[in-house]
Amino acid sequence: xxxxxxxxxxxxxxxxxxxxxxxxxxLSPFRSFxxxxxxxxxxxxxxxxxxxxxxxxxxxxxxxxxxxxxxGVGDGIIFAxxxxxxxxxxxxxxxxxxxxxxxxxxVLRMGKMRGLRGPGLxxxxxxxxxxxxxxxxxxxxxPFSAEKxxxxxxxxxxxxxxxxxxxxxxxxxALEVENYRAAIAxxxxxxxxxxxxxxxxxxxxxxxxxxxxxxxxxxxxxxxxWGITVQSVEIRDVVIPADxxxxxxxxxxxxxxxxxxxxxxxxEMQIASSFESASKAYINNPTALHLxxxxxxFEGLKEKGALVIVPSSAVDTMNxxxxxxxxAMAQQNIDKIN
Numbered sequence: 528x529x530x531x532x533x534x535x536x537x538x539x540x541x542x543x544x545x546x547x548x549x550x551x552x553x554l555s556p557f558r559s560f561x562x563x564x565x566x567x568x569x570x571x572x573x574x575x576x577x578x579x580x581x582x583x584x585x586x587x588x589x590x591x592x593x594x595x596x597x598x599g600v601g602d603g604i605i606f607a608x609x610x611x612x613x614x615x616x617x618x619x620x621x622x623x624x625x626x627x628x629x630x631x632x633x634v635l636r637m638g639k640m641r642g643l644r645g646p647g648l649x650x651x652x653x654x655x656x657x658x659x660x661x662x663x664x665x666x667x668x669x670p671f672s673a674e675k676x677x678x679x680x681x682x683x684x685x686x687x688x689x690x691x692x693x694x695x696x697x698x699x700x701a702l703e704v705e706n707y708r709a710a711i712a713x714x715x716x717x718x719x720x721x722x723x724x725x726x727x728x729x730x731x732x733x734x735x736x737x738x739x740x741x742x743x744x745x746x747x748x749x750x751x752x753w754g755i756t757v758q759s760v761e762i763r764d765v766v767i768p769a770d771x772x773x774x775x776x777x778x779x780x781x782x783x784x785x786x787x788x789x790x791x792x793x794x795e796m797q798i799a800s801s802f803e804s805a806s807k808a809y810i811n812n813p814t815a816l817h818l819x820x821x822x823x824x825f826e827g828l829k830e831k832g833a834l835v836i837v838p839s840s841a842v843d844t845m846n847x848x849x850x851x852x853x854x855a856m857a858q859q860n861i862d863k864i865n
Contacts, residue, residue, distance in 0.1 A: 572658075574623065574624070574625040576625065577619060577620045577623040580616060580620060581617065584615060584616025588608075588612035588613050588616070591608055591612070592608070592609045595608065618653060621651075622651055622652065622653055624649055624658065625649075626644060626646045627646060629646070630661050630663060631645050631646075631661070631662045632644040632645045632658050632662075633660050633662065634656055635657050635658075635659055636652070636655055637655060640698070643697055662694055667691070668689060669689070669692065669708075672686060672719070673686050676719075677723075678723055678724065678728050682768075683768065684767050686723060686731070686762065686764070687764045688715070688719060688763055689760070689761050690715050690746065691760070692746075692756065692757045692758060693758065697754065699752070704753045707754075711746070711750055714746055718745040718746050718749070721745065722742055722745070728767065731765055738762060742760040746760065
């Protein structure tokens with residue numbers, strides 16, 4: 528397992544779960560097979576019917592032997608009764624099999640394919656027949672990843688994905704490939720590396736749907752001869768180096784600032800065009816221009832404590848000095864009356 532590059536950063540608290548004791552990240556698609564757990568009774572396909580028959584047969588044989596011995600029956604007769612009951616019990620124990628609703632049992636007789644059995648109750652002939660594997664035909668989920676894989680523009684990336692697949696032909700899955708679960712995991716990982724090498728970083732970041740479709744097509748072509756079909760592939764995460772991530776963030780910020788400046792310039796051009804159109808309406812009508820200017824002054828002076836700076840040329844043109852004097856005299860007269 529390769530060491531994790533420090534520049535790739537943390538994974539928001541998941542780093543501890545995905546690392547081993549040596550500090551290297553475990554991105555293998557075979558994490559679930561690394562520590563085999565103890566199989567349960569159901570996983571060993573020890574069904575209740577055969578277990579009950581075996582226990583009952585042992586009790587009957589043992590109880591009958593004890594009873595006949597207490598009655599003084601000869602040892603030969605006791606042995607002749609005890610052994611057949613035990614043999615029959617063990618025969619039924621190994622002969623009776625039960626496959627669950629989603630399972631198919633691959634049965635070989637003397638090493639040759641006899642057929643598929645299940646779901647439900649079925650029989651085999653012990654010693655002659657063997658069940659080599661139990662095929663689960665439900666939709667399976669396999670996580671896989673590609674770490675430090677170079678894109679077409681030579682950028683190392685870590686990509687995590689999830690594969691959804693199912694076995695549609697149990698016979699092919701059992702006979703055409705040794706371990707179909709490991710095979711599909713390896714096929715998925717190599718296909719992911721192949722697709723990453725054909726795409727640029729920008730295509731990976733913005734074209735996940737196309738990447739999913741390409742992966743599904745490639746993996747499905749490889750697994751169809753094994754009786755396996757791929758339902759979908761989903762990219763979970765794309766991790767790029769931290770320094771490249773910072774550079775891309777700065778580039779995006781600069782692009783947003785450029786767009787803001789462009790929009791501001793376009794707005795200024797529109798405002799200037801509007802002013803130009805308005806000036807044409809006032810060019811031959813000075814009275815309207817004065818009224819507009821006085822209205823603007825009035826709007827500015829409505830607020831208490833407002834201060835408006837008016838150019839001297841505007842004061843002379845609109846005779847604002849006389850108007851302001853008359854206004855001041857009128858205000859003084861009003862104050863005297865009050």
